[in-house]
Amino acid sequence: MDIGIPKEIKNHEYRVGMTPGGVKELVRDGHRLLVETHAGAAIGLSDEQYRAAGAEIVADAGEVFSRAELIVKVKEPQAEEYQRLKPDQVLFTYLHLAPDLPQTQGLLDSGCIAIAYETVTDRSGGLPLLAPMSEVAGRMAIQAGAHCLEKARGGRGVLLGGVPGVPPARVLVLGGGVVGINAARMALGLGADVTLVDKSLARLKELDSLYGPALKTLYSTSDAIEAELPWADLVVGAVLIPGAAAPKLITRAMLALLPKGAVLVDVAIDQGGCFETSKATTHQNPTYMVDDIVHYCVANMPGGVARTSTFALTNATLPFVQALANKGWRQALKEDPHLAAGLNVHKGHIVYQAVAEAHQLPFTPLDKLLKG
Ligand SMILES: NC(=O)C1=CN([C@@H]2O[C@H](COP(=O)(O)OP(=O)(O)OC[C@H]3O[C@@H](n4cnc5c(N)ncnc54)[C@H](O)[C@@H]3O)[C@@H](O)[C@H]2O)C=CC1
Numbered sequence: 001m002d003i004g005i006p007k008e009i010k011n012h013e014y015r016v017g018m019t020p021g022g023v024k025e026l027v028r029d030g031h032r033l034l035v036e037t038h039a040g041a042a043i044g045l046s047d048e049q050y051r052a053a054g055a056e057i058v059a060d061a062g063e064v065f066s067r068a069e070l071i072v073k074v075k076e077p078q079a080e081e082y083q084r085l086k087p088d089q090v091l092f093t094y095l096h097l098a099p100d101l102p103q104t105q106g107l108l109d110s111g112c113i114a115i116a117y118e119t120v121t122d123r124s125g126g127l128p129l130l131a132p133m134s135e136v137a138g139r140m141a142i143q144a145g146a147h148c149l150e151k152a153r154g155g156r157g158v159l160l161g162g163v164p165g166v167p168p169a170r171v172l173v174l175g176g177g178v179v180g181i182n183a184a185r186m187a188l189g190l191g192a193d194v195t196l197v198d199k200s201l202a203r204l205k206e207l208d209s210l211y212g213p214a215l216k217t218l219y220s221t222s223d224a225i226e227a228e229l230p231w232a233d234l235v236v237g238a239v240l241i242p243g244a245a246a247p248k249l250i251t252r253a254m255l256a257l258l259p260k261g262a263v264l265v266d267v268a269i270d271q272g273g274c275f276e277t278s279k280a281t282t283h284q285n286p287t288y289m290v291d292d293i294v295h296y297c298v299a300n301m302p303g304g305v306a307r308t309s310t311f312a313l314t315n316a317t318l319p320f321v322q323a324l325a326n327k328g329w330r331q332a333l334k335e336d337p338h339l340a341a342g343l344n345v346h347k348g349h350i351v352y353q354a355v356a357e358a359h360q361l362p363f364t365p366l367d368k369l370l371k372g
């Protein structure tokens with residue numbers, strides 16, 4: 001199969017859909033890898049390394065999209081990319097369609113088969129292709145938050161770990177999944193005072209037994225969150241209802257409860273954000289102020305540490321790319337319901353219920369389409 005790896009074009013996005021190591025495995029399986037020139041140059045992955053792994057280096061995105069049967073990317077296709085997609089072409093990447101009607105419409109119009117990394121599942125109910133980037137973003141949320149708490153960034157001038165004689169900052173983490181626990185772990189490591197909120201009691205029990213009294217846990221209600229806000233220096237938004245728009249856990253009115261100069265890091269922004277005042281920002285302009293509260297809402301945080309992220313992402317995606325390429329998408333999805341859960345758009349139909357609901361568009365059940 002011809003597999004295309006275009007260079008990412010989103011603002012400050014330097015990740016690549018596949019490392020040279022991943023390319024080598026796919027070439028060994030008998031596939032032709034079309035890698036756009038300079039796809040990994042910004043993170044030290046040269047065309048020579050891809051060539052040595054067996055890839056064909058292709059001059060531009062137009063050629064990658066016109067020749068490949070399967071496109072493997074990182075970020076959701078940008079407008080100029082979804083216009084290049086063709087009927088029956090398979091796209092495997094992050095999509096985050098629920099908050100993004102133009103992209104959803106673009107994919108429907110293209111007639112492609114779009115499989116989203118973020119809705120592929122695993123046997124234990126996890127999201128194995130979201131997890132590596134959630135690990136990265138969760139850890140980065142604390143670095144970013146610490147930076148934003150500095151006065152020059154609009155923050156209240158608080159050091160996360162405090163110093164002897166001065167108490168540490170208080171960090172509130174909303175959502176105790178992969179992002180949340182990685183954020184909590186980093187914040188605890190820096191010596192901050194950390195409280196984590198989740199609506200799953202089972203998850204809170206699990207985290208309590210792992211971290212003991214170092215990590216305070218709270219069941220998620222709006223009262224419980226409101227009671228924490230007057231003390232919070234940094235709030236990390238890390239909730240997820242898979243495929244759906246994120247619930248708004250902090251409204252604009254609730255910002256008044258926070259100390260001036262407190263920082264909100266909304267990692268859940270790619271699903272629309274879990275603070276009412278969140279709007280997506282970029283690595284170039286990551287923050288803005290609302291009511292004296294710093295908002296950091298970068299929708300592709302792992303792109304900031306693109307080298308680490310590229311290797312982490314390929315580690316997770318490679319077996320699925322191999323399944324799609326070796327068996328063909330239809331057989332691969334028939335054999336693996338967890339990979340099938342990644343299918344969001346199929347030849348002009350939305351096949352992921354939460355996406356259809358988010359846009360009030362028709363939903364077509366997947367089994368109906370896979371029977372053919
Ligand atoms: N901005 C970025 O660059 C990145 C964003 N993300 C996003 O971060 C978000 C979180 O991802 P993961 O941690 O992997 O998801 P996850 O599924 O591992 O965890 C989500 C947690 O939220 C909890 N939750 C759901 N509703 C809640 C509520 N009302 N109150 C409290 N907790 C609630 C769930 O019980 C679960 O424990 C997703 O939207 C994901 O797309 C992930 C990576 C990078």
Ligand SMILES: CC(=O)C(=O)O
Pocket residue numbers: 075094096130133134270299300301302303
């Ligand atoms: C998960 C995601 O959207 C990202 O890594 O950018």
Ligand SMILES: [Mg+2]
Pocket residue numbers: 094270299300301
């Ligand atoms: Mg994202």
